[in-house]
Amino acid sequence: MGLKRxxxxxxxxxxxxxxxMWAWIFHRVTGIAMILFVGTHIFASFFMQQTGSDFATTxxxxxxxxxxxxxxxxxxxxxxxxxxxxxxxxxxxxxxxxQREALWLQWLIFIPIFxxxxxxxxxxxxxxxx
Amino acid sequence: MSSRTVQPGLSFEYVMWIFTxxxxxxxxxxxxVGAISAFALGARTQVDLPTLIRWTFFPNPNHIVNSEIPDxxxxxxxxxxxxxxxxxxxxxxTHGFNGFRxxxxxxxGQSIAKPFIRGLIFLFWMFSLVVAxxxxxxx
Numbered sequence: 671m672g673l674k675r676x677x678x679x680x681x682x683x684x685x686x687x688x689x690x691m692w693a694w695i696f697h698r699v700t701g702i703a704m705i706l707f708v709g710t711h712i713f714a715s716f717f718m719q720q721t722g723s724d725f726a727t728t729x730x731x732x733x734x735x736x737x738x739x740x741x742x743x744x745x746x747x748x749x750x751x752x753x754x755x756x757x758x759x760x761x762x763x764x765x766x767x768x769q770r771e772a773l774w775l776q777w778l779i780f781i782p783i784f785x786x787x788x789x790x791x792x793x794x795x796x797x798x799x800x
Numbered sequence: 801m802s803s804r805t806v807q808p809g810l811s812f813e814y815v816m817w818i819f820t821x822x823x824x825x826x827x828x829x830x831x832x833v834g835a836i837s838a839f840a841l842g843a844r845t846q847v848d849l850p851t852l853i854r855w856t857f858f859p860n861p862n863h864i865v866n867s868e869i870p871d872x873x874x875x876x877x878x879x880x881x882x883x884x885x886x887x888x889x890x891x892x893x894t895h896g897f898n899g900f901r902x903x904x905x906x907x908x909g910q911s912i913a914k915p916f917i918r919g920l921i922f923l924f925w926m927f928s929l930v931v932a933x934x935x936x937x938x939x
Contacts, residue, residue, distance in 0.1 A: 701899045709896075709928070715862065716931055739850060746857065750828055757821040790849045 689773045693752055700749040707733070707742060736795040743787055751776050816898050823891040830888050834859045841875045859884050860936070882936055889932040897925040 685691065711733045717726040732738060755776050759766050835856040838847055846869045847855070854863035861877040869876065901921050908914060 698903055701896070702903060705896050705900050712928070712932065716935060719862070719935070734850075736850075739853070743853060750824075750831070753824040754828055757825050760821060787849070787853070794849065 689770055693755075693773060693776075696748060697752050697756075700745045700752075703745050704749060707745070736791050740788055740791055743791075744784060747780060747784055751780050816902075820895060820898060823895040827888065827891050827895065830884060830891070831856050834884065842869065858888060885936045886933060889929065889936065893925060893928045893932065897921050897928070 687694075710729060714726040714729040714733070717723045718730055733742075755769075755772050759769060759772060765772070835852065837859070838852050838855040841847070847864070851864050857863075859881045861881075864876060901918065904917055904921075905914065908917065
């Protein structure tokens with residue numbers, strides 16, 4: 671590879687890739703966040719069920735709180751929709767020229783679904799019914 | 801735009817690149833099946849939104865304990881959902897740990913730690929699959 675890869679952090683910040691660049695960054699960050707949060711939740715649930723550990727129960731209480739649920743829904747839905755855009759554009763590469771339009775479409779799908787979910791979760795949290 | 805045909809060799813990275821796409825699309829499909837089934841099984845009367853979301857992510861009977869479902873054995877806990885859970889776990893865990901490996905290897909490059917990190921991620925992957933299959937089948 672003839673690419674010059676040793677680009678410092680602050681030099682990297684000056685790169686103006688726009689929407690697709692931020693989608694790439696968010697895709698990585700949300701992916702790692704999912705490994706971290708969902709992985710922790712899976713192991714906490716396992717130990718909660720098998721040993722009844724207090725620490726695991728505390729982790730799951732935090733994970734299942736409505737604020738954290740909003741974060742998790744955002745992470746999973748963004749990663750899913752963005753991954754779908756990537757996969758579709760990889761299957762039909764001639765649509766790559768429309769990748770910025772595809773990003774707008776992605777947010778157009780994301781915002782109503784996420785907004786409705788947040789509205790219902792917050793509404794239920796305020797009224798106190800789980 | 802002129803295109804050229806390239807016959808890629810069947811390398812590990814190439815197979816995982818394809819697998820990432822296929823498993824990602826499969827996970828979306830599995831989530832849709834889960835969400836639609838949760839609506840069909842009683843969203844109007846018995847299932848609240850958090851339960852619906854949990855069921856969409858992972859259709860495990862432990863995910864509906866907070867709902868007012870009178871009988872979980874009626875539709876919610878059966879072999880079909882066990883197969884669905886194992887599919888979701890296999891696709892999700894493999895997709896996730898492979899993506900984690902790709903991100904890490906992007907930043908460490910060709911380092912002496914690479915085989916150790918690969919081995920560690922492989923162990924985590926195997927451990928997660930074993931734990932998940934145990935939870936799905938035997939608890």
